Amino acid sequence: MTVRTRFAPSPTGYLHVGGARTALFNWLFARKHGGTFVLRVEDTDEARNTEEARQAIFDGMKWLGLDWDEGPEKGGAFGPYYQSQRTAIYDTWFEKLVAAGRVYEDGGAWRFRFERQPVTMHDLVCGEVTIDYTDESNTPDMVVKRSDGSYVFHFVNVVDDLEMEITHVIRGEDHLMNTPKHLQLIAAFGGKAPQYAHIPLILNPDGSKMSKRDAGAAVADYPRQGFLSVAVVNFIALLGWNPKTEQEIFTLAELVERFSLENVNRSPGRFDLEKCKWVNQQHLLDVSVDDFAIASRPFVEAAGLPIPENYPAVIAAVKDKVRLFSDVPAAVDFLLKDDFSYDEDAVAKVRGNAAAGGLLGALATAFEPISDWSADAAKAALNETAQAAGAKPGQLMFPLRVALSGRGHGPDIGDVLTLLGRDRCVARVRHFAEKLS
RNA sequence: GACCCGUUCGUCUAUCGGUUAGGACUCCAGGUUUUCAUCCUGGCAAGAAGGGUUCGACUCCCUUACGGGUCGCCA
Numbered sequence A: 001m002t003v004r005t006r007f008a009p010s011p012t013g014y015l016h017v018g019g020a021r022t023a024l025f026n027w028l029f030a031r032k033h034g035g036t037f038v039l040r041v042e043d044t045d046e047a048r049n050t051e052e053a054r055q056a057i058f059d060g061m062k063w064l065g066l067d068w069d070e071g072p073e074k075g076g077a078f079g080p081y082y083q084s085q086r087t088a089i090y091d092t093w094f095e096k097l098v099a100a101g102r103v104y105e106d107g108g109a110w111r112f113r114f115e116r117q118p119v120t121m122h123d124l125v126c127g128e129v130t131i132d133y134t135d136e137s138n139t140p141d142m143v144v145k146r147s148d149g150s151y152v153f154h155f156v157n158v159v160d161d162l163e164m165e166i167t168h169v170i171r172g173e174d175h176l177m178n179t180p181k182h183l184q185l186i187a188a189f190g191g192k193a194p195q196y197a198h199i200p201l202i203l204n205p206d207g208s209k210m211s212k213r214d215a216g217a218a219v220a221d222y223p224r225q226g227f228l229s230v231a232v233v234n235f236i237a238l239l240g241w242n243p244k245t246e247q248e249i250f251t252l253a254e255l256v257e258r259f260s261l262e263n264v265n266r267s268p269g270r271f272d273l274e275k276c277k278w279v280n281q282q283h284l285l286d287v288s289v290d291d292f293a294i295a296s297r298p299f300v301e302a303a304g305l306p307i308p309e310n311y312p313a314v315i316a317a318v319k320d321k322v323r324l325f326s327d328v329p330a331a332v333d334f335l336l337k338d339d340f341s342y343d344e345d346a347v348a349k350v351r352g353n354a355a356a357g358g359l360l361g362a363l364a365t366a367f368e369p370i371s372d373w374s375a376d377a378a379k380a381a382l383n384e385t386a387q388a389a390g391a392k393p394g395q396l397m398f399p400l401r402v403a404l405s406g407r408g409h410g411p412d413i414g415d416v417l418t419l420l421g422r423d424r425c426v427a428r429v430r431h432f433a434e435k436l437s
Numbered sequence B: 001g002a003c004c005c006g007u008u009c010g011u012c013u014a015u016c017g018g019u020u021a022g023g024a025c026u027c028c029a030g031g032u033u034u035u036c037a038u039c040c041u042g043g044c045a046a047g048a049a050g051g052g053u054u055c056g057a058c059u060c061c062c063u064u065a066c067g068g069g070u071c072g073c074c075a
Helices: A017-032 A051-064 A087-099 A153-163 A173-189 A229-237 A252-258 A273-284 A289-302 A311-321 A325-336 A344-351 A356-367 A375-388 A393-405 A413-420 A422-436
Strands: A004-007 A036-039 A103-106 A109-112 A118-123 A127-132 A142-145 A168-172 A195-199
Touching (some): A004 A168, A017 A036, A017 A051, A017 A168, A017 A229, A051 A229, A087 A153, A087 A173, A103 A142, A109 A173, A118 A195, A127 A173, A142 A153, A168 A173, A173 A195, A229 A252, A289 A311, A289 A325, A311 A413, A325 A413, A356 A375, A356 A422, A375 A393, A375 A413
Parallel strands (some): A004 A036, A168 A195
Antiparallel strands (some): A103 A109, A109 A142
C-alpha cells in the first residue's frame, strides 16, 4: 500500500503555525514512506473564502519547502483539488446515502442518521478512543447537505479522503471528536477508513490557544522577520514530536529520515519564540557569507542604510553574531554610516577609566601616519601607544571599540578596523576622545 | 454543563517499575578571546495533589485539581 496523505486547508485566512505544522507532519510522513502528499483546498464556505487567503496558504507552504505532489497548480489523477469544483462527485455520493436510507430531510437540509452505538477509533497518536453515540441528545444527527444544496465539511472531507484514496489523515486534535462522525459516514458508504493521527495543538506562551493576531502565529511573518524557512520547520517539527536523540538541529532531509507518528506527543506545546530564534541562529551558521549577504540585503536597505561595495565583507564580520536577518541592520549600521549613536552605558564605562581620553587621542595620532593600513598595523600602533603610556594594550580595546562603533558589543575589532579604513578610524577615535574630555 | 484528550525544570522535552530524574532554550557565574561574539565549564530550576497496586512508582490504577479540545445548515 502506498502512503497518501493530504493537507486540506480552507482559504479563510493566512497560514498559521498550527496549520503549517499539520502540513509539515503530513509532508514528512509522505516523504518518509515514499508516498504522495496531496494538497486539497476546502473552499466550501463561499462566504468566507478569499483569493488572498488561498494564495497566502500556497505561498506559506512553498516558503516552508512543503511541495505537494497532487493538487492545485500541480494536477493529479484525483482532481479537481478544489472542493468548490467537485459538486457532481458529491452528488453521486450523496445519492448513495439516500439509497441506503441514511439521510432524511429536516428543514430543507439533509441530516445523516447516526448508528446509535459506541464508536471506537484507533488513533495513531491518541490510541484507542471510544465515543458513545447512543444518546441522541448528545450527538444529534448531523447535517450533511445544507438547505441551499451545498455540502458541509464532514461530508466533503470524508468523500474526498475516500475518493483521493488517502491512507493517513494527520490533523489537529480539534478534529478528534469529529472522527466518530467521519467513521460512521465511511461505514455507511461501505468505504475503508484511513488511519487517523490527531496531533496536539500549539499554544501561546501563556498557555492560551494560539490564534490569529498572536505573536508568531502567521507563517508569512517569519520571512519578514528574517527567519530561515528550514529553521522554522525544524522548530515546529520539534514542537509535539521528538526524534529520540539529543540532536536539535536538523535539515529537512534529516527530519524526513527520522519522522514517525509514534513519537508524536500527546500534550499541547507552547510556542517559544526565543528558542525559535536560537534554532534560526544555529541554521544561520551553515549559511555561506554570499547567501547571507543576499538574504540580509533587503533588510539593510529597508532600514535606509547604503549598501557598500564590500558588503559581503561587512556581513562576514557580523554573520555569526545575529539570530535573524532582521538583526543585521542594527549590527552593521555603524559600518555603513558615520552618524551612528553612542550607547550611553558603554560610554559611561569608558569614562570610568580616566586615562581613556588621553590614550585615544594618542592612538588617533598614531593611526594617522600609517600608510599601509591593516588590522595588524593598527594593532601594532595600539600596542605602542599603550606601552608608551605605561598601560596594557587590553585596556585600550574597549575604549577603541566604543569609539569606532558607539557600543560595547559588536564584531571583532580587527574586522572593524579593516572595514572602516584608516581615515574613518582616525576621525572616530579623535571625535570620541574629544567627546570624553 | 456534557463528552474527549492531556499534566516532568519558566519553556520544548528524555525516562517506556529500580537513574544523583538527563538534554536544550532563557538566566547567572567562571574560562578562552589583547576586544565582541562564538566556544568551553559550572550553576539555578521539575515529576499537579491525594489515595491505591508493588519489595520498589515520574512510570500502572482510581479520585480531585488544573490545562486544552469538542458539542453549528464553520472548517
